[in-house]
Amino acid sequence: MDYKLLPFIEKVKTNQKKFGEKVIDISNKLDTVPHYLMIVMNNESGLRADIKNPTSSASGLIQFMEATAKGLGTTTAxxxxxxxxxxxxYVxxxxKPYAKKFKDVSDVYLAVFFPLALYKDEDYKFPSWAVKANPIFDLxxxxILTKAEFRNYVNKKYAKYLPKSNEIELIKKKTPFSNNTKK
Structure with a gap:
């Protein structure tokens, strides 16, 4: 897949080619679609690695919290x-631990937003603090924000950026810069 076909790639101002190719590579390793990762990173950070949320420690491409960064062996700074x-x-x-749960863009987003929800039923209700901090998802x-409502928001908002279902397996096939050997 050509990195130039990734949604929002034009927002990446530095290392665009290397960044796009690496997104495709890690998406292959996670057995998911690179579009999903680009959508989540765009929504979380505008694809800026240097950005910090002004009201928390959340930083970077997927808005890593300080405790999460420490668990990964680094810091948000x-x-x-x-x-x-x-x-x-680090993304x-x-x-990586959640990869087997990724069926669509909302699963990838749940892994970033509230990973516990990946293991819950569709009627799961997010804690009130999560809803207050992210009212956009409460349609x-x-x-009250349920897992189904979250999925509905993400899938509808980004529908035009998602590949068609018959294109997904083609996108996930081996790329020239990937070690993925899927046929």
Whole structure:
């Protein structure tokens, strides 16, 4: 797959080719679609590795929290100084344990937003603090966010950036810069 076909790749201002190719490579290793990862990173950080949330420690491409960064062997301050390509190593390291759960873009997003929800039923209700901090996902504005409502928001908002179902396996096939050997 040509990295130039990734959604939002034009927002990547430095190392665009290396960044795009690495997104495809790690997506192959996670057995997911690179579009999904690009959508999540775009929504979380605008694809900026140096960005920090002004109200928390959340930093980088997928808005790593300080405790999460420490668990990965780094800090949010260090993540913000890394190149976008280097920070993708930590994105991969973070997502790897959840990879078997990735069926669509909302699963990849759940792994970043609230990974516990990946293992819950569709009627699972997120804690009130998570809803208050992320009211955009609460579609009916009732102060309650279910896993199904979260999925609905993500899948509808980004539908135009998602590959068609018959294209997904083609996208996940081996690329020239990947070690993935799927046929």
């Amino acid at each position: 260090d993540l913000r100084t890394m190149s976008n390509v280097k920070q993708l190593d 991969y390291k973070y997502l 009916n504005k009732d102060g």
